[in-house]
Amino acid sequence: MIPMDFSPGVERARHEGLPLVALESTIITHGMPWPRNAETARRVEAEIRAHGAVPATMAVMDGRLRVGLAEAELTALAQAKDVAKLSRADMAACLATGGTGATTVAATMIAARLAGIEVFATGGIGGVHRGAELSFDISADLQELSQTPVTVVAAGAKAILDLPKTLEVLETLGVPVIAVGQDELPAFWSRASGLKAPLRMDAPTQIAAAQRMRRALGLPGGQLVANPIPAEHEISADILAPVIAQALQEAQSQGISAKAVTPFLLSRIFDLTEGRSLEANIELVLNNARLAARIAVELTRLPA
Ligand code: PSU
Ligand code: MN
Numbered sequence: 001m002i003p004m005d006f007s008p009g010v011e012r013a014r015h016e017g018l019p020l021v022a023l024e025s026t027i028i029t030h031g032m033p034w035p036r037n038a039e040t041a042r043r044v045e046a047e048i049r050a051h052g053a054v055p056a057t058m059a060v061m062d063g064r065l066r067v068g069l070a071e072a073e074l075t076a077l078a079q080a081k082d083v084a085k086l087s088r089a090d091m092a093a094c095l096a097t098g099g100t101g102a103t104t105v106a107a108t109m110i111a112a113r114l115a116g117i118e119v120f121a122t123g124g125i126g127g128v129h130r131g132a133e134l135s136f137d138i139s140a141d142l143q144e145l146s147q148t149p150v151t152v153v154a155a156g157a158k159a160i161l162d163l164p165k166t167l168e169v170l171e172t173l174g175v176p177v178i179a180v181g182q183d184e185l186p187a188f189w190s191r192a193s194g195l196k197a198p199l200r201m202d203a204p205t206q207i208a209a210a211q212r213m214r215r216a217l218g219l220p221g222g223q224l225v226a227n228p229i230p231a232e233h234e235i236s237a238d239i240l241a242p243v244i245a246q247a248l249q250e251a252q253s254q255g256i257s258a259k260a261v262t263p264f265l266l267s268r269i270f271d272l273t274e275g276r277s278l279e280a281n282i283e284l285v286l287n288n289a290r291l292a293a294r295i296a297v298e299l300t301r302l303p304a
Contacts, residue, residue: 002114003095006056007068013054014116019296021048021289022112022120022150025059025102028074029083030263031123032278033270038078040282042071044121044289051293058111060086063098067115077102085259087140105152106144109222118211118299119151121292123285124188125224126262127157127166130248137261138169146173150222151211153292155229155284156186156193159237160244160265163193171198176214176223178207180291186228189280190237197226204291208298227291233283235276243272 006014013020023044028037045055056068059077069077077083084101086094091110094101103111105125112120126139145152157166163185170177179185179197187193201207211223228234247268256264269277 002065003063004065004067004114006115007066007070009054010056010068010115017300019053019293019300020056020115020117020119021053021292021296022108022115022117023048023055023057023289024105024108024120024122025057025077026085026104027123027285028078029080029102030085031266032281033267034079036278036282038075040285041074041078043282044285047286047289048121048293051290051297053293053296055289056112056115056117058103058108060091060094060099060101060103062100063095065095065111065114067111085263088144089140105141105154106139109144109148109150109152112150113148118149119153119292119296121153121285121288123154123281123288124156124158125152125154127161127163128169129261130160130162132162132165135257137258142166142169142173142175145170145175145224146221148222149211149215149220151207151225151295152222153225153227153288153295155188155288156226157188158262158266159187159189159193159240160248160262160269163187163195167195167198170224173221174219175221176210178210178223178225180207180225180227182228186226187237188284189229189235189240189277191228191231191234192237204294205298207295208302211299212302225291225295227284227288229280229284230287233280235273235280240269240273243269243277246272
């Protein structure tokens with residue numbers, strides 16, 4: 001038996017066949033500072049509701065997989081210190097030992113599949129880190145996309161990563177990478193990456209149909225939907241490049257490794273941009289929530 005609890009709202013949506021969108025919790029605990037993390041989590045849920053779907057934020061609490069959190073629980077999680085960052089490798093151990101942890105993209109995809117949810121909105125997936133040829137640091141998010149049937153709506157992979165290598169690994173793993181409304185792969189805080197996306201779609205209905213076709217073909221895995229940040233909120237790549245370079249330099253000289261790398265870099269970039277990176281991050285997550293809700297609505301219109 002999986003120790004899994006649905007919130008009343010998610011439970012109702014499951015019974016009534018309403019569109020559901022999964023949300024992760026690592027972005028709350030490790031991706032944004034208090035109190036903006038709690039405020040963002042609430043706004044993202046509201047955005048999904050406003051676009052006709054029901055949000056299901058995932059977390060592990062006291063050894064139970066929680067699908068949908070009450071507002072007070074979201075707020076408590078956003079303030080909690082030393083919460084574990086759970087991926088595929090440690091989710092079962094956390095559940096089995098009664099632990100508490102936030103779900104990354106990989107762990108949220110696993111939770112979504114268990115809950116029967118086909119769409120998930122986040123900020124940016126993890127990917128191949130710069131210098132991965134030496135560190136071997138490649139996010140488990142990529143592997144998860146190749147094996148778990150969930151469409152992940154992100155603003156691309158985070159620009160702190162090696163984006164060409166991330167695209168290569170996704171291609172090797174057979175993961176469709178779909179840019180929305182433009183030919184270029186977006187780069188999280190910026191719309192441009194200088195890289196052509198392998199696929200482009202302009203309508204949520206196409207994205208929904210493609211996910212169902214994967215299933216019909218018997219192909220495991222999901223899709224990465226790369227949704228560019230709205231132009232009025234982007235930070236140009238020229239402004240970010242030196243900031244990212246400095247943050248990466250500091251991570252290296254301080255010996256930051258493994259799970260700590262991404263949270264460290266996001267927090268340094270926040271400081272170095274005097275908070276501008278966080279404003280962009282919040283806006284791109286809201287934008288992804290809107291698109292994910294539309295895809296979830298389209299999925300309910302397709303034959304199951
Ligand atoms: N999107 C954001 N901020 C984040 C993340 C996504 O806007 O902090 C998190 C996700 O949980 C993703 C993780 O899985 O960053 C990547 O971590 P790593 O590079 O250690 O795999
Ligand atoms: Mn890593």
